[in-house]
Amino acid sequence: MHRRLIAPGALAAASLLLAVPASAAAYQPGAPGIGDPYYPYYGNGGYDVSHYDLRLKYQPRTDELEGTATVLATTTQDLSRFDLDFLLDVSEVRVNGAKAAFATSGQHELEITPAAPLRKGTPVTVVVRYRGVPSTKSAYGFTTWHRTPDGAVAADEPEAAWWWFPSNDHPSDKATYDVSVTVPDGTQAISNGTLQSTSSRLGWTRYTWRSRAPQATYLATLAIGRFDVTTGRSEGGVPVVNAYSRNLGDNDGAARASVERTGELVDWLTGYFGPYPFDSVGGYVPDTTTGYALETQTRVYYSPRQFANGSNTSVVVHELAHQWYGDDVSLKGWRDIWINEGFARYAQWLWSEHEGEGTTQELADYVYASHPADDPFWTVAPGDPGPDNQFDIAVYDRGALAVQALRNEVGDDAFFAILKGWPKEHAYGNASVADFRAYAEKVSGKPLDALFDTWLFQPSKPAVSAARTVSLARTSATVPQPKSWKEIAATNGVHGG
Numbered sequence: 357m358h359r360r361l362i363a364p365g366a367l368a369a370a371s372l373l374l375a376v377p378a379s380a381a382a383y384q385p386g387a388p389g390i391g392d393p394y395y396p397y398y399g400n401g402g403y404d405v406s407h408y409d410l411r412l413k414y415q416p417r418t419d420e421l422e423g424t425a426t427v428l429a430t431t432t433q434d435l436s437r438f439d440l441d442f443l444l445d446v447s448e449v450r451v452n453g454a455k456a457a458f459a460t461s462g463q464h465e466l467e468i469t470p471a472a473p474l475r476k477g478t479p480v481t482v483v484v485r486y487r488g489v490p491s492t493k494s495a496y497g498f499t500t501w502h503r504t505p506d507g508a509v510a511a512d513e514p515e516a517a518w519w520w521f522p523s524n525d526h527p528s529d530k531a532t533y534d535v536s537v538t539v540p541d542g543t544q545a546i547s548n549g550t551l552q553s554t555s556s557r558l559g560w561t562r563y564t565w566r567s568r569a570p571q572a573t574y575l576a577t578l579a580i581g582r583f584d585v586t587t588g589r590s591e592g593g594v595p596v597v598n599a600y601s602r603n604l605g606d607n608d609g610a611a612r613a614s615v616e617r618t619g620e621l622v623d624w625l626t627g628y629f630g631p632y633p634f635d636s637v638g639g640y641v642p643d644t645t646t647g648y649a650l651e652t653q654t655r656v657y658y659s660p661r662q663f664a665n666g667s668n669t670s671v672v673v674h675e676l677a678h679q680w681y682g683d684d685v686s687l688k689g690w691r692d693i694w695i696n697e698g699f700a701r702y703a704q705w706l707w708s709e710h711e712g713e714g715t716t717q718e719l720a721d722y723v724y725a726s727h728p729a730d731d732p733f734w735t736v737a738p739g740d741p742g743p744d745n746q747f748d749i750a751v752y753d754r755g756a757l758a759v760q761a762l763r764n765e766v767g768d769d770a771f772f773a774i775l776k777g778w779p780k781e782h783a784y785g786n787a788s789v790a791d792f793r794a795y796a797e798k799v800s801g802k803p804l805d806a807l808f809d810t811w812l813f814q815p816s817k818p819a820v821s822a823a824r825t826v827s828l829a830r831t832s833a834t835v836p837q838p839k840s841w842k843e844i845a846a847t848n849g850v851h852g853g
C-alpha cells in the first residue's frame with residue numbers, strides 16, 4: 357500500500373559498507389537487511405529474536421511515546437555490530453548489561469556496537485531506552501502510525517513496528533511478546549494476546565498484554581484510545597476480547613454486528629483449518645480514517661469504514677482465516693504473500709457458499725470470466741507478484757481462483773486434507789509457496805508443477821483448455837455475479853483486507 361522507492365545508489369553504498377576484508381576481523385557487522393529481495397533493508401542479519409518485552413508510556417494529547425524495549429536474541433554469526441529497525445529517538449542501549457555505542461543509518465536502521473564483540477550462537481539481551489513523537493517520524497516518505505482523536509494505532513503491513521518498538525522487522529523472525537503500556541486513566545491500551553493485568557496509580561493506568569505464541573513483527577499491534585471492551589468465549593472455548601472506539605458514530609452498530617460474531621466465525625473456520633492456534637481471539641475498531649483491515653495476531657484491526665455500508669461478516673472471516681494462513685504459518689519472504697491472501701480470500705468464498713450467496717465454484721467462474729485476456733489483472737502473478745503488486749487485487753482474486761483450480765485438480769478429499777493439514781505441518785513457523793506445492797503434492801499424490809505455474813506464475817490468463825481441466829472457463833455471458841460479490845469486494849482496498 358505504500359510506494360517504496362529504493363535508489364540503486366543506496367544499495368550500492370550498502371554493498372560497499374559490507375565489503376570488509378575477511379582479514380580485518382573474525383567479527384563482522386550484521387547485514388542491514390535480512391535478505392528479502394522485495395525489501396532489501398527490512399529485518400537484519402546476524403541474530404534471531406526469541407522475545408520482546410516492551411514497557412511503554414503514551415500520552416494521547418501530545419503523541420509522546422516513551423519506554424524501554426528488552427529484546428532477547430541469539431547470535432547467528434560472530435558479530436562486531438548489529439542493527440535493529442527503528443525510528444524513535446534512542447537515549448541508551450545496553451547489550452548484556454553493558455552500555456553499547458549506537459548510531460542511526462539508512463531509512464530505519466539503529467546500528468548497535470556492543471562493548472565486546474558477540475560470538476556466534478550465544479544468547480544476547482539488548483535493552484533500548486527511547487522516546488519520541490511517532491507521528492513526526494517517517495521512512496521512505498511515509499508513516500503508518502495513525503493518530504486518532506483519542507489516541508493512536510500501530511497496525512500496517514509490511515511495516516508498522518518502526519514507529520513503536522525496535523525490532524528485527526521481518527516475518528521470518530517470529531518471537532513472543534509482553535507489551536505493557538501506561539496511559540492516562542479513562543484511556544485503554546489494546547494489544548495482542550491475553551490481558552494479564554491492569555493497575556492504576558496517580559492518574560495513569562497500566563495494561564499488560566502477553567502473546568505466548570510466536571508472532572511476526574508486523575502482526576504486533578498497539579491501539580490507545582477510549583474503547584468499549586467486550587469479553588466472552590466462543591462455543592468451542594476460545595476466549596474472545598473485542599474493543600470498539602466510543603466514537604464510531606453511525607458505524608457503531610454495524611461494526612459490533614460484525615465483530616461480535618468473531619467467536620462463532622472462528623469456530624466455523626476450525627472445521628476447515630483445524631484447531632484455533634492461539635489462546636485468545638478478537639478484533640478492535642478504533643476511530644481511524646483508514647480503509648483497511650489487518651490480521652494482527654489474535655486481535656484483528658478493522659477500520660470503521662469497513663462497516664460504512666452495514667455489517668460485513670466476510671471481512672471478519674478473511675482476517676480470522678489469516679490467523680491460520682499468515683499468522684500461525686507465516687510467509688518466509690514477502691514474495692510468498694499468496695500463502696496469506698489466496699487462502700484468506702478463499703475462506704470468504706467458503707463463507708459465501710455457507711451463506712447460500714454463491715459457491716466457491718461460482719465465484720471462481722466469475723473471476724475467470726469477468727477479466728478478459730487483455731486485462732492487466734492477468735499480468736500480476738500471485739505466486740511472485742513483486743513488491744509494487746504485493747497487495748494487488750489479483751493476489752486476492754486470482755490467488756483464490758488458483759486455490760479453486762487446485763481443489764478441482766486434486767478432488768475434495770485431498771483438498772480439504774491439505775487445507776486442514778497445512779497449519780499443523782508448519783505450526784508457529786514459516787513457509788513458502790514452494791513449500792505449499794510440495795505439501796499439496798505429498799497429500800494428493802499428484803504432480804502439481806504445471807498447475808501452479810499456470811495459475812500462480814504465468815503473467816497471462818490461463819487458456820480455456822487449462823481452465824477446462826479444472827472445471828473453470830465458462831464465458832462471461834453465462835456467469836452471473838454471485839450475491840456475495842459486493843460484500844467480498846468491499847473488503848478490498850486493503851492489503852491486509
Ligand SMILES: [Zn+2]
Nearest residue numbers: 697700852853
Ligand atoms: Zn488479507
